[in-house]
Amino acid sequence: MKKYIFLILWSTVVLLTGCNNGDEGLLDNDSDFQEPVYQLIITATDDYLPIGFTMQMQVEALRSDNTVIEIRDTSTLKWSSSDESVAVVNEFGVITAKGEGPVTITATGMYKDETYSDTAYILITNSEINTIIVTPDNANIPAGFSQQFKAVATFTDGTKNIDITNNKNLTWSVSEGSQFVEIDENGRAVAISTGSGTITATGKFSAKIIVTNxxxxxxxxxxxxxxxxxxxxxxxxxxxxxxxAEVIFSDDSTPLNVTEDRHITWSVTKGKEFAKIDKKGHVTGIRTGDAIITATGEFYNDTTIRNVNLHVNDAEVTGLVVTPTDGVVLVKSTLQFNAKATYSDGSSSTDVTESSDVTWSVSAGSSFVEIDDNGLATSFEEGNATITATGNINGRVVDDSVSLDIFPRLLAPIIPAARDKIIEPSELFSSIGLMIQVRGWQPALKANDEIEVHVYTDGCGSAGSACTPVDDFVFCTFDGSSDTTQSTVNACMSVEETSPLANKKETAIHFYYIINGDPNIASEITDTLLETI
Structure with missing residues (x-):
């Protein structure tokens, strides 16, 4: 995540005027420089970098009209490191950490015979990788489509996780099922035919090798x-x-995001003078007018075209609004934040969540949560954090911050077997993604007993009689070996975010169990046997 580092300790902005060392202007050829340059700003994406890792420096120029533009061709600058035994920087502004310690990275450019320079301070650490987390951990896609996998490194000293998806020390491979799927060096898998496979990420950092499947x-x-x-x-x-762009499938599965898929082609089919679009569906307004944005999909030898409308106006952006304003998430879960730009003319706002003009950051509580470039927050530990979105739009800087509370996952609810147990909404929320446990009484649960699970809403009669279940019943088998009077089944039923149960926040839920298909057991219901969680 991008952070402007203006504090003297971390980065010093230096403006040198009236100096000409004889070099040709390094910035003169950039067409964006319509106004005189006032100062150069380089930004480190993080304040620290572990040994063996790389980081791309980002460069911007502040012009005399107080607008800020990004310098995309960083090779037009001269880069240097204060200590190459600690870190080296190449001609494109990519830093490679070599040894522990502080280092100062400097970029120097020429514009109209003036020299502009800026420095950034970075601490190189000897943090050791603990694990590599790959997401998603269980992907399901149709044949012919692709899936982007992401790899994140965690460290033994608890420092911030680092995205290593494209790191040169990480190798992606298909360890099983290569006839069904293939994967490239950047973690994008392409499904070839129906089947299953194992995706393996192998990291080699120093003398340590970590493998995640x-x-x-x-x-x-x-x-x-x-x-x-x-x-x-x-x-x-x-x-x-x-x-x-998303596709809907015949099996009623979750829509698949194909925005950057090879089957999709983006174009401006009308009003090219008003807007431009890249191959990833990212549109930029040029001047006031109307345009038509077209997505063309080539699926299974069939062409599908969808058009949407874009209006470009001359209203000024006055602010950002981030939602949710008070986020709540469980430990080791994700929450999507969204940002909308508001305008001076009071017109409808624009979703800029994934815009390159907006930067997401954790301005407080970074040890509890991290957020990616698209506003998706991932929690690690219990605590409170502040999520900030900063927009640099047409040279105007706007931002908004919201709070995020991270709560621990509670133990899974324990339900008496063949009993009707009420789960309050708060308990249900706290058990999202966890396994519900079943505890048996008279007769006790025995190994390989089949457990039939029914779920009902509040207001049903005893044992859920004459009620319509809100979820299909499922079977699971008791995996324990004890036949004592209080046996526990772990991994019986999982309440996921996508379950109908996850939406029942305003009413209690009844869980009802039948053991080995015997309804007589189910009739043994007394209030004294209801377990209190």
Whole structure:
């Protein structure tokens, strides 16, 4: 995540005027420099970097009209390191950490015979990798489509996790099922045919080798529809907006995001003078007018075209609004934040969550949570954090901050077997993603006993009689070996965020169990046997 480092301790902005060392202007050829440059700003994406890792420096120029532009071609600058035994920097501003200690990285550029320079302070640590986390850990995609995997390194000293998806020391491979799926060096897997496979990420850092495996399943389905959102977007000139393409399948599975998939081609089919779009669906307004954005999908030898509208206006961005304003998440869970830009003319706001003009950061509580470039927060420990979105839009800097509370996961609810147990909404929320346990009485649960699980809403009669279940019943088998009067089944039923139960926040839920299909056991219900969680 990008952070401006203006404190003297971390980064010093130096402006040298009237100096000409004989070099040709390094910035003169950049067409963005319509106004005289006032100062140069380089930014480290993080304040520290472990030995063996790399980091791309980011460069911007502050112009005399107080607007800020990004210098995309960093090779036009001269880069140097204060101590190359600690870190080296190449001609493109990529730092490689070599030894422990502090280091200062300097970038120098010329514009109109003036020399501009800036420095950034970075601490190189000897943090040792603990684990490599790969997500998703159980992917399911149709044949012919792709899935981007992400690898994150955690460290033994508890320092901030680092995305190593594209790190040169990480190797992606298909360790099983290579006839069904293949994966490239950047972690993008392509499904070849129906089957399953194992994706392996192997990290070699110093003398340590860490291997993480995840699974992927490939199925054959029919595409029902291609959906592009937003259907009608409005942005101010110079602002950008991210369009998203999803496909709906015949098996009613979760829609698949194909925004950056090789099957999708993005284009501006009308109003090219008003907007431009890249291959990832990222649109930038050029000047006031209307345009049509087109997504063309080539799926299974069939072409599908979807058009959406874009209006570019001359309204100024006045602020950002981040939601949710008071986020709540469990430890080791994710929460999506969204940002919208508001305008001076009071027109409808624009979703800029994934815009390159917006930077997401954890401004407080970074030891509890991290957030990616698209506003997705991942929690690690119990605590409180502040999430900030900062927009640099048409040279105007706007931001908004919201709070995030991270709560611990509670123990899974323990339900008496063949009994009706009420779970309050708060208990249900706290057990999302955890296994519900079943405890047996008279007769006690025995190994290989089959447990039939029914779920009902509040207001049902005893044992859920005459009620309609809100979730299909499921079978599971007692995996224990004890036949004592209080046996416990672990890993019986999982309440996930996608379950109908997860939406029942306003009413209690009844869990009802039948052992080995015997309804007589189920009739033995007394209040005294209801377990208090």
């Amino acid at each position: 995840v699974t992927i399943s490939i199925n054959t389905v029919t595409i029902i529809e291609l959906i592009v959102t937003p259907k009608d977007a409005a942005i101010s000139a110079g602002l950008s907006v991210q369009f998203k």
